[in-house]
Amino acid sequence: MRIVRAGADDAFGLAALSLQFALSLGGPGEPGYLDRAADHWLRHRHQLPAWFAERDGAHAGYLQAVLLPETAWPGQPPGSRGRLWVQAMYVAPDHRRHGVGRSLLAACEHWAAGEGVGVIRLRCEPGAVQFYDAAGYAPATEVREKRLRPLR
Template identity: 70%
Template structure:
């Protein structure tokens, strides 16, 4: 079985949307009528700030990684044209494709790409149960990430 990682292009918008929906369902069961169209359109509009890679294994889409690339930033000691941090906000591997190197390959593709993008640090939030995986691929614990869930705005 050959694993292939590709950087998502405009023609992959619905694949990105479908993998995003699979991820949401796996995380908390979230579903929404019309989500695929809405998600594909959003990703197409913002894809330069949302670098995304798709994993293909044995003829199926095995997972994806999506990051957020902030605009160029200024910080003492940071050269002009650099972006500082890249945030990985989605790393999903389908349950039946896990433990086959898919997650590590997606991270590797992202890391290779960052070398030419002026990124100095990759950050992500490690969900409970994934610590061993992230340790194995070289992601060290950093300052604790905190979050506050807000109610969605009223329609």
């Protein structure tokens, strides 16, 4: 297995993995999604660090995060990044239970530590609690979520 930090040439691969993830959750397909997703990631890739896993010659999964902009806060040294949110992590069914998810998280954590990130946060679905507990992620009770309806 090999973990690779995604670069510009990987935009369509990330888009394809993102679509696989959405479909696995019961999401709809969307004509033109791959182009739209690849273009979006290319335009924002400096704020959306991503990694993908290669295993047995295939893309086995990906992790995409959101690097929050630096903010000034008492006690936070200038230049520190503060927080990184794991926006999405997906491992293809044929590659699960082979260390792919653990390796993706480790690559993200290593990069984040080198960038001065102090905290990584993520939303943990009920089926992934054991995985994230084993990876050292503790529940953070201060995180809340509200889903909004579009104003159309």
